[in-house]
Amino acid sequence: MTELTNAEVVAHDIEHVFHSWSAQAKLAPLAFRTGHGSTLVDHDGNEFLDMSSQLVNTNIGHQHPRVVEAIKQQADLLVTTAPANANATRARAAELILDRAPEGFNKVFFTNGGADANENAIRMARLHTGRDKVISRYRSYHGNTGAAIVATGDWRRVPNEYSRGHLHVFGPYLYRSEFWAESEQQETERALHHLERVIQAEGSDSIAAILLESVPGTAGIMVPPPGYLSGVREIADRYGIVLILDEVMAGFGRTGEWFAFDTHNVRPDLITFAKGVNSGYVPLGGVIISDEIAANFDERVFPGGLTYSGHPLACAAVVATIEAMEEEGMLDHVRHLGRDIIGPRLEKFAAEFEQVGEVRGVGVFWAIELVSDADKRTPASAAYLGALKKAILEQGVVPFIADNRIHVVPPCVITDEELERGLDAIEQALRTVPVS
Structure with missing residues (x-):
């Protein structure tokens, strides 16, 4: 069987698959062929770090051999x-x-x-x-x-x-x-x-x-x-x-x-x-x-x-x-990730970026709430969140975006180094995308 490209898979999908929670004329799905641990690979061979756990469900990561x-x-x-x-x-x-x-x-x-x-x-x-x-x-x-x-x-x-x-x-x-x-x-x-x-x-x-x-x-x-x-x-x-x-x-x-x-x-x-x-x-x-x-x-x-x-x-x-x-001691690992990496990094985001209204969470279950006006706590616009998502994806990282928030919800198996890379991508997007 001939290997399909991303474009071919997406075209076939949009033609025949009715997507949930979506206006069908506005679809732009990603097309992943395989994965391992916290990494996803598309049909063109590009690798992405999964900071979404898909729908916050692949806790043990992708293709865990056991x-x-x-x-x-x-x-x-x-x-x-x-x-x-x-x-x-x-x-x-x-x-x-x-x-x-x-x-x-x-x-x-x-x-x-x-x-x-x-x-x-x-x-x-x-x-x-x-x-x-x-x-x-x-x-x-x-x-x-x-x-x-x-x-x-x-x-x-x-x-x-x-x-x-x-x-x-x-x-x-x-x-x-x-x-x-x-x-x-x-x-x-x-x-x-x-x-x-x-x-x-x-x-x-x-x-x-x-x-x-x-x-x-x-x-x-x-x-x-x-x-x-x-x-x-x-x-x-x-x-x-x-x-x-x-x-x-x-x-x-x-x-x-x-x-x-x-x-x-x-x-x-x-x-x-x-x-x-x-x-x-x-x-x-x-x-x-x-x-x-x-x-x-x-x-x-x-x-x-x-x-x-x-x-x-x-x-x-x-x-x-x-x-x-x-x-594999995964619960201890998750507590470490939240306490020693995610929490401190997100607190730095909150201190540095005016558009970060609040950060909150535990383990590998965190939210960055984004605002256009810090004093009034006005939720950031859908256009801004869309631009952030695009900027994060361009760095090879899959984010989880909900309303005016970025949810930091990687697999429980993510390594310290991978997690830092994912947070770096979010930081870079916050730094470069104009707030609206």
Whole structure:
């Protein structure tokens, strides 16, 4: 077969593939042929440093040999089996996931990705409580299925509001506080008060669940201030509400922990996951179910299921990913990258560049918020972010751009030297592209 060029691949793609979240006449996709570690290679042989982890999911990097080999071995043994059947690889994947969950979690419901993980967690909460309403945040993203997209807080919810019983609140975000707060403590106290007042005003006995990303990702990588998540837990307990923590983007190494909530003194009732659990090598997500909620379905049928739930190839990738992350000390590496490299470099950006309004994050999960007016905190324009993206790509680095932010979200396996090079590319773009 003749090797295709970038231009040929892009032309064929645009002709036949309908792209998500896009006006189809405005497409300009990159065309990658292969990759290794934190590097991607296009069809013309150009190499790029991946500072995006694609959609913040290739935590273990590209083409990790152990994960690829595990998928190959499972394919040779048994490519697929119905979810009603027992499967050794599926059981092992569940065991490894549960080993990293808090005490009192002994069941995993496997899904095809993060959206349907949140979808089924909402369903479990409603069945467990006999209530209907779900509270989530305006600054959030929970996926693109029926209830998950309505639980989402950003603009993508608005043309898709077909699911019932969803409410939204503002969470803590001191840089753009909705509560006139002047400190993290005030922001936390007032955000919690706001949440509780909404629950009371809506009727606490009508609220089934509070659904929160442990660290909101696409919405801006806002690490919760001390006391917020534990405060939400207290409120949920007070009113008999199920707490669902969405770890789809933040989980499995991204923050330097198996779960981002591990450092926040909180135990949820349901945990949703996807992305980093097997770096997206084969689609998979799931719900980690507390014993209290799982017991509802000992004698009662759970009214949900998926043909590809716990797919053997995906589960083989889970097993290999978790074992490799453990044995290679990846969580320690991620904590080092955030503490010793990303954090200090971004603080220097904030000190030097007026357009850097705020930097925030943990591990390999950071945001640079860009403004056109530092005093008014006016978000930088889409044109400016587009120009920054172009300037970074021209240096052989793939960035993750969201709204008025650059997200610094490389694979967990990125080396110190590669990371410095990626940050150098961002710095150069900030230095040379005129602000608008």
